[in-house]
Amino acid sequence: MNQQSAPRALIILVGIAGALIVLFGLREVSSVVGPLVLALVLVIAVAPVRSWLARRGASVWLQVAVPFLIMLLVLLGMAGVLTMAAVQLGELAPAYTRRFEELLTDARAFAIARGISGEQLDRAIDSFDPARVIGIAQSLLGGVIGVFSALFLIVVLMLAMCLDAPITARVLDSGEGRKVALVEALGRFARKTRRYLIVSTVFGLINAILDVIALYLIGVPLPLLWGVLALIANYIPNIGFVIALVPPATLALLDAGVREMLLVVAAYVVFNVVTQSLLLPKFLGDAVGLSTTMTFLSLIIWAFVLGPLGAILAIPLSLLAKALLIDSDPAAAWAGALISNRPPAVTRPTGSKSRRSGA
Structure with missing residues (x-):
């Protein structure tokens, strides 16, 4: 007796509805x-x-x-x-x-x-x-x-x-x-999260020190405060640089004028390009395993669910969700490739060549 499977559109809609229920439930607690x-x-x-x-x-x-x-x-x-x-x-x-x-x-x-x-x-x-x-x-x-x-x-x-x-x-x-899939997925989650935290902390400290030195030379008040803000904002994907830049740039404008504000912007842009765009990807590699679009969406979703703490923990939370929902299921390899923006390796069956040669 053939069992009729549910339409794929219905499965997707039910999955989205379940995800929304979970996210709103997490927001309540x-x-x-x-x-x-x-x-x-x-x-x-x-x-x-x-x-x-x-x-x-x-x-x-x-x-x-x-x-x-x-x-x-x-x-x-x-x-x-x-x-x-x-x-x-x-x-x-x-x-x-x-x-x-x-x-x-x-x-x-x-x-x-x-x-x-x-x-x-x-x-x-x-x-x-x-x-x-x-x-x-x-x-x-x-x-x-x-x-x-x-x-x-x-x-x-x-x-x-x-x-x-x-x-x-x-x-x-x-x-x-x-070879339990869930255990291996959780192990990868822990290793990726640890590497992400270590590399982001090291480069965040470098960026913060450079920012403090630049702000001190420019004469912006409270340079240590803005350095700490730069370190914390380094964990916020995509918009962390803007969050770290706006307060000291505004304070430089109020304290000294447009010239000092432009100097702060220039210093932050240079440091961010060198550390975040050139050096960080080489050391971080594929530790995150999330595409740029998924990283931005994870920031929006987790900030909505958990507030500012969700924005800071957006990457670890997304890695945990990916481990539980995708990496633990071998049949969901295509979804993992879609999220990481890396096409899966095409494996050729071992017996395909022999079958063709004997045909």
Whole structure:
């Protein structure tokens, strides 16, 4: 008896509907999912430390304590830096409100002198409220406070994962020997995520140091703050460079003028082209395995689901989804090739030549 399969269009529509339900469900519990993914990514990043200790015969508690302390120091250090940055922004923003109004007035006079309508300019100027500068600083401070509210949950999750890591590693190693597709896909996800984090962090630090030096020479206030922002924005695909550029360029305009703003833009563009466009792809290689379009879509989707943390973790989240949904299914190789924008290798059956020769 022949079983009639469902139409492909129906399968696609049901799949899209299921994906939307999952994404909106994750968005509703983003306060838990975000810290969970962040803890998982941090545990994956320090996994080589635990493996190194295990190979040297260290005790289990040492294999748990050392990676956990490393993650805790990194997390507390980043939270402290962001808190100081938010406080400094809150103190700095009101001082430039008057300067912002003066620049708008000068721009209005410059435009009217060249025949642009005054009413259109007034409407445009009204849309640029100087109080929004303070609001941005306050929202950033509120976001940092939100991170601190979830800090306890992140630490507990990291500790739990570190405690389970030795047993989990042995289970995964035993599964790899049996060629289990899901286990191999999760292993590739961990390796790709770790390589992505290491390479992005190294080049992010290089980029941040160059930015700090350039901003210090130009005379832009708070160069260390903008260097930290450049490091964090380095994990945001496609638009991270713009996010890191806009605040110091705007501050240079308010503090010194157009010339300094153009110098900041030029310095950031040069550093970004050298590190992100020329050097980073050579070292990162195919670690990500996502096309440019899929990378941009992943940024939009995960930022919508998890907010700013989703934008920072967009690549690891997409790699995890790819491992669970595509890499674990041998029949979905074509989908993996489509997402990575790399055509799959064409394999010729071993008996095809002999069959043709004997025909």
